Amino acid sequence: MSSELISNNFRMDKLPHIWCPGCGHGIIMRSLAKAIDNLKLDKSKVCVVSGIGCSSRAPGYMDFNTLHTTHGRALAFATGIKLANPDLEVIVITGDGDCSAIGGNHLIHASRRNIGITTILFNNNIYGMTGGQYSPTTPNKSYGTTAPFGNIDKPFDICKLADAAGATYVARGTAYHANQLIKIIEKSIQNNGFSLVDAISVCPTYYGRKNKKGSSVDMLNEIKDMTIDIKTAEKLPLDKYKDKLLIGEFKNTEQPEYTAEYQKIINRFKKER
Amino acid sequence: MSAKELKVKIEWCKGCGICVAFCPKNVLELANEKINIKDKDSCIKCGQCELRCPDYAIYLEVLDDGK
Numbered sequence: 173m174s175s176e177l178i179s180n181n182f183r184m185d186k187l188p189h190i191w192c193p194g195c196g197h198g199i200i201m202r203s204l205a206k207a208i209d210n211l212k213l214d215k216s217k218v219c220v221v222s223g224i225g226c227s228s229r230a231p232g233y234m235d236f237n238t239l240h241t242t243h244g245r246a247l248a249f250a251t252g253i254k255l256a257n258p259d260l261e262v263i264v265i266t267g268d269g270d271c272s273a274i275g276g277n278h279l280i281h282a283s284r285r286n287i288g289i290t291t292i293l294f295n296n297n298i299y300g301m302t303g304g305q306y307s308p309t310t311p312n313k314s315y316g317t318t319a320p321f322g323n324i325d326k327p328f329d330i331c332k333l334a335d336a337a338g339a340t341y342v343a344r345g346t347a348y349h350a351n352q353l354i355k356i357i358e359k360s361i362q363n364n365g366f367s368l369v370d371a372i373s374v375c376p377t378y379y380g381r382k383n384k385k386g387s388s389v390d391m392l393n394e395i396k397d398m399t400i401d402i403k404t405a406e407k408l409p410l411d412k413y414k415d416k417l418l419i420g421e422f423k424n425t426e427q428p429e430y431t432a433e434y435q436k437i438i439n440r441f442k443k444e445r
Numbered sequence: 446m447s448a449k450e451l452k453v454k455i456e457w458c459k460g461c462g463i464c465v466a467f468c469p470k471n472v473l474e475l476a477n478e479k480i481n482i483k484d485k486d487s488c489i490k491c492g493q494c495e496l497r498c499p500d501y502a503i504y505l506e507v508l509d510d511g512k
Contacts, residue, residue, distance in 0.1 A: 173502035174454050175495065187457065188500055194461030198499025350496045376461075383471070390468040 194388025244275030
């Protein structure tokens, strides 16, 4: 037996998942399922798409229409699905490497077009599946197997990137703040346009060991200590929170949605014929 | 509110200890690297364990006959 949420939304014969003990991805995947469940979406109208990486194993476990695609290209496949069938609720599950390195171009252009896709980025600051190489969100001075003397790169703030590129809903949640993350994912799905949720995960196996972060519990507690909600931060002077990671909803706006605009062109020619 | 009962699916537990750490009432422990309910009577059914279990191995079951 398992909980109703799990048995109703997951492929039970595929569980338990392959993620390491204490991996934050399981918490985020459950949060996504909970958000879909709370919104009472028709399961046959939900399509979950992923690329490659630890995060991208998720659609294999989720009992919806699912697609596991090539590295970095989840948003490209998802764009095709959404244009072919705009009635589908298309949700992309991607990782920090998948989405912001090899798939970075797809991210900025899906954001720019404001196509009705919800992207949940499982951000563990490392390439876990291939053995702990640093990613575009690995913090400066952190260690990875390809940064044995400390990372000299500066990390992306993916929320700011998506915001600047034109996404209409942008938020950051964490595996520690799972209840808030569920609410954020619900709102991101409800947004009629491109939504980006930066979901902070933990990788105790690679990022944790390389950077002496301790157990998964220690890493989740560190998330609690290093984050501050944007609503709280707004009431404080900058020096009180300048070293903290902001979480919460950063942007929730309305702009014309891409597939709706595309349909208007089709309708125009149908009339002329 | 329907009655709830704390349940464990031991085959799925990977022994990460997240549920043990975030239980506010010290209901849980790890025994032989798997989850064990050591003090069921103290459980307040808050669901913190279920919320953050990455492996869906602990949950609150809603009982049918609950009022």
